[in-house]
Amino acid sequence: MDSSFFFGISTMAYILAMIIYMTYLAFKKIQIGITATTVTIIGFISQTLALILRWKEFADLSGMGFLRSAPLTNLYESLIFFVWCLILGYLIIEFKFKNRSFGAFITPIAGLVLAFIDLSGVSKEIQPLVPALKSNWLLAHVTMSFIAYAAFSLSFSTGLMYLIRTTDRRNELSYIFWTITLGIFVVVIIAMGIDLLTFKVKVRPEVFVKSYLFKTSFLNPSSAVKILSWILSMVTLLIIWRYGSILKTVIEKFNITSELLDEITYKSIAIGFPIFTLGGLIFGAIWADQAWGVYWSWDPKETWSLITWFIYAFYLHSRMIRGWRGKKVAVVAVIGFMAVIFTYLGVNLLLSGLHAYGSQ
């Protein structure tokens, strides 16, 4: 049995868990809840096994020793590790706050990421390392960055849920903000899904972005399709805006108070921020100093990490000094996560720079 076998099990477990968590929300039966948690834990354990196995496979293949062979060197491996951190974070929250409803929000993210890996042409091969990645800093820098990313994505989900829960007027700014954010998210996912299903190509992600992304919709050669895509997107946004209150009623059923959501948002950021500073920025700078001879070179990845860091620093300051609570800071948390997504994926797929490893 190799790592891919256990990765397969964990993918299925997370998708199954997603369905069970949703059923749990609908019926509120404790047994269903326990089943959902069990399935998630099974998925988590087999993913952990898979990670260890892949690590070992990598170490055997490269002959570089265990410390330097962390399976965190390309997009596939980093996405897998991201899902692992996310599920770990979720399980901690479930046990700490004794609340399961939240699982219906997290397992779909895990499922989506894993589905993306399978549908797109992200290479699953173990690739030999380029010389710059052969360093003991790889393990510390990349693991800590991803733990922070996972913490930030938790804060994004709770922040978004907070906004959905607490806004009620359709002309309210924070209501418009969350409906548009969610709407764009949905539109992009659907458009990408259509691209993936239409072209059925297995190419490297940056090639996909360059030559295929949105070619079935917004960038279609036929202007009729183009206009239609824009109209449909607008309609989607309008529908989400018009019927956003349905989501609100759903979330109200979760028996999570808005205070708890606000607290989880804050705590995830309060954990993610120092880890991101140390592992992402400081360790990254030390490593860059060793490998490239500059601790800071304003390369796009570095610049975007700094922007992300600024946004979360702003979140923390506005909460501490200004005493902002609730909607205003939740908006900042949501914006912060958009910067995280761009730092992680956007920079590698859209911009060029020294940090090109993550896109292979």
Added chain:
Amino acid sequence: MEQRTGKTFFDKIWDFFASIKFAIVIFAFISITSIIGTILEQKAEPATNIQILTRLFGESIAPSLYTVFNKLGFMDMYHSWWFVVLLILFSANIVICSLDRLPRILKLVKEPIVPMKEEQLKRFVMYREIVLNGKPDKVKDAVSNAIKSAGFHYAESKEEKGYQFFSQKGKYSRLGVYITHFSILIILMGALIGVFFGFKGYLNLPEGAVANEAYSGMEKGIPLNFDIRCDNFDVDFYGRSDMPKEYKSWLTILKNGKEVLKKSIAVNDPLTYEGITFYQSSYGLVPNSLERGIFLFKVISSNGKTSNLNLRLGDTFEIPETNITGKIIDFSPALKIDKNGQAFTYANQMNNPAVYIDFSESGNHTFSGWILKRYPETWQLPGGNKVEFIDYWGVEYTGLQVRKDPGVWVVYLGCITMSIGLFIAFFMSNRKIWIKIVEEKNNSKVIVGATTNKNRAAFERKIDTMISTLSKKEGVK
């Protein structure tokens, strides 16, 4: 910020720099310009950025947009004067905001904790009350033990109808934020030291060559005060692929003509001498020298006789104790043989060096063939002789990044300070606790009031455990 009347001009400036609006504006400017800087390629050829702008805004306005951005310094924006000004304003904001709030926080830190009245304690968010069996004198020790085992060094005061214990922990943790802010300034200071007293350059050093300066951009060479020589350069590939596993340069430092240091460097493993660091960054072929290198062969005859040879293209050599001679007649830096058996050069790098040798025995041509450096099976000749292709030396250069940065240790110091500051700011808290014992009908009423600036839930749990142990031990009325 409190409203003061009769503000001086200095106060106004101070308030402006300390205001959150100013912070937001600076932050927004830094972010937006940085984003533009990541989209436009920095220090690139104009054509590259015109192409990027064309893709984003269309062909018609791209050239004029380019002119505007270029005039504003966006093509090398992180080094432009206005970006440096933004960073300076950002530091000024941090300094002034910190100074603005520091007195209040210092007062809070210095302020000694004092006993409280019952009504005051009742107003705390964290407030507990139990009644224990026995008079205050009896339960006193149990209460003081409980507070001690919770990790507090307490002070005690005798009161009219009982006692009061009070204590605080981690009062200096309130300074964590300031340590973090201060660390940003240390880092920026280190960066400035690097800008003023350091340099960044590069040096392409061919195998066998010696240099005493590094280069940066168009300027003249930067003198190194010593000589550096590249003894050898080599690339290791993964298996038989063309993917480099490691590149290595063997360097020697010479001071006044004497060898003082020898080290092989690789990516992630630089060499430092007199504060100047050499990083392995690239490599390539020295132009017009492909045919002038030296072949290093180790020739082994079938009876084990060995000789090491340095040869050039066109040279003839002998296999020891035989009358076989070889003549090097062709060379390829990257040889590949196509389906029809035709040999060709597939890359402009030394990816797969190969030599074509004509062999003769006693003057009669016997056979010819390619010998490849990366394929040891081609070294074996018919008749048990062997020609090991060790290296083709003197045609490659090693690309070194040369840097002197006396500020880097200051930057690291700032990073350490920041880690400590963040740890204190996020994971330590200032906890205060008051426990008052009041006699009530021959029993003791125990009132607990507490505050913390962080993680109230954890502190509350601790207090509840404390109370439950107390009540188990002394018995609740």
